[in-house]
Amino acid sequence: MRIIKKTKDIKIFLSALRKRASGGGSAIERVVNSILSDVKKNGDEAVLRYTRKFDCENAKSLTLKPSEITKFADKADRKIVKALEFSAERIRRFHEMQKEESWLVRDSEYRKLPANKNTNSAFSNALLGQLIRPIERAGVYVPGGKASYPSSVLMNVIPAQAAGVKEIAVCVPTPQGEINPYVMAAIEMLGIKEAYRIGGAQAVGAMAYGTQTIKRVDKIVGPGNIYVAAAKRMVFGEVDIDMIAGPSEILIIADASATPAFIAADLLSQAEHDELASSILITDSKILAEDVGREIERQIARLKRRAIAGKSLKNYGAVIIVGNIGNAVKLSNDIAPEHLEIMTETPAAVLPGIKNAGAIFLGRWTPEALGDYSAGPNHTLPTGGTARFFSPLGVYDFVKRSSLLSFTREGFMKLAKTVETIADIEGLEAHGNTIRVRTAKKKS
Numbered sequence: 001m002r003i004i005k006k007t008k009d010i011k012i013f014l015s016a017l018r019k020r021a022s023g024g025g026s027a028i029e030r031v032v033n034s035i036l037s038d039v040k041k042n043g044d045e046a047v048l049r050y051t052r053k054f055d056c057e058n059a060k061s062l063t064l065k066p067s068e069i070t071k072f073a074d075k076a077d078r079k080i081v082k083a084l085e086f087s088a089e090r091i092r093r094f095h096e097m098q099k100e101e102s103w104l105v106r107d108s109e110y111r112k113l114p115a116n117k118n119t120n121s122a123f124s125n126a127l128l129g130q131l132i133r134p135i136e137r138a139g140v141y142v143p144g145g146k147a148s149y150p151s152s153v154l155m156n157v158i159p160a161q162a163a164g165v166k167e168i169a170v171c172v173p174t175p176q177g178e179i180n181p182y183v184m185a186a187i188e189m190l191g192i193k194e195a196y197r198i199g200g201a202q203a204v205g206a207m208a209y210g211t212q213t214i215k216r217v218d219k220i221v222g223p224g225n226i227y228v229a230a231a232k233r234m235v236f237g238e239v240d241i242d243m244i245a246g247p248s249e250i251l252i253i254a255d256a257s258a259t260p261a262f263i264a265a266d267l268l269s270q271a272e273h274d275e276l277a278s279s280i281l282i283t284d285s286k287i288l289a290e291d292v293g294r295e296i297e298r299q300i301a302r303l304k305r306r307a308i309a310g311k312s313l314k315n316y317g318a319v320i321i322v323g324n325i326g327n328a329v330k331l332s333n334d335i336a337p338e339h340l341e342i343m344t345e346t347p348a349a350v351l352p353g354i355k356n357a358g359a360i361f362l363g364r365w366t367p368e369a370l371g372d373y374s375a376g377p378n379h380t381l382p383t384g385g386t387a388r389f390f391s392p393l394g395v396y397d398f399v400k401r402s403s404l405l406s407f408t409r410e411g412f413m414k415l416a417k418t419v420e421t422i423a424d425i426e427g428l429e430a431h432g433n434t435i436r437v438r439t440a441k442k443k444s
Helices: 007-019 023-040 042-054 065-074 078-098 107-112 150-162 181-188 200-209 226-235 261-272 285-298 308-314 325-335 347-353 368-373 409-425 429-439
Strands: 103-106 127-134 136-143 167-171 193-197 220-223 249-254 277-285 317-321 339-341 359-362 399-406
Touching: 007 308, 007 317, 007 325, 007 399, 023 042, 023 200, 042 368, 065 181, 065 308, 078 150, 078 181, 103 107, 127 150, 136 150, 136 200, 150 347, 167 200, 200 220, 200 226, 220 249, 249 261, 249 325, 249 409, 261 285, 261 308, 261 368, 277 308, 277 325, 285 308, 285 317, 325 347, 325 409, 339 347, 339 368, 347 359, 359 368, 409 429
Parallel strands: 136 167, 136 220, 167 193, 249 277, 249 339, 277 317, 339 359
Antiparallel strands: 103 127, 127 399
16 A cells, blocks of 8 residues: 655545546446436336346346345344344434424514614515425435445435335346345335336436336435446436445544554455545554554455455555644545544544545544444445535435415515516516516506
């Protein structure tokens, strides 16, 4: 794992880091666009054809019946199911705290807030507010392939349930026809009755456009491979999506007080995801940097996925040495990592400077893996620097907000002249007429 000190070398590394998920480009987009167009036109027939081509050549049905879900869930080790149940309860409790309430006020209540003196006379008894309503139908994509992730079921379904979404459809790819019992156990424990054995761009298309079997959804959430990410990007606008998930990443800010073995283990926890994952340590201690390097060499030798972790660390891993922790914070904010661990003598003192991060883990006893599974906060997080403007998946992703307005004649009259003036300035005569017809004196 490279050690970087010079500003020039840091810039070169960060440039390569930002480009790592851009592979495929137009070639992948052409393939995905073709699949989406086919699914939109031909529905079930197209989805089944692609499922046979990419996942299981003997596939006969798109649907996972409740009896099938139960059949495979029953094969799951009970100890692991209990761990999933324990985690689900913590995840649910955390997300229940995110729920928003509708609100209504009389605009006369605005007098309690600081206001420009020119607007004070405009207050009336008008009713204003915001209504919070859940979306009707959500689609959850659960990745499959090299590995299956029951935790993704929990993290994507539970916020939707907490928001009050009535209909939740889950799509699970089943390569070579393999159905993972733990994914089925997670689906069953959450009470999901609608599940499909499809994946890839065809699953995204089916959820976005609807087919004879699959009713279209309002929003698609859940991570997937580069084809799934491209498909989600293309259907955005037809439906809503959570975010475009890229390769996983972790950044650790640490000083000389940190434990090298802990840091090495946490860096490797992301490196083992895939070859494009990024693992970065930023420290002001040269000794710590060298100790972590040795720990990584020791620990990686024992990993089953050491080949993947090794490629990840070689291409997108780094130990960056800076002059002080303040500089580490600035660099971290520029990178805007998915996972940020702070292992300094006083992590809470560093926190106020953090502006951009998907999830923040304070102290040596808060490894990123806690957040992946059982702590409670969501593990679906913004990647690739998008933590500058995206948030973790949450209940707020499954609700809509509607503004509510109700004016009396008195309240209308207080705003009438202002609205008419602005409408006329903008050249929208009909807008102004909605005011004039209400203020015009009736002819006798």
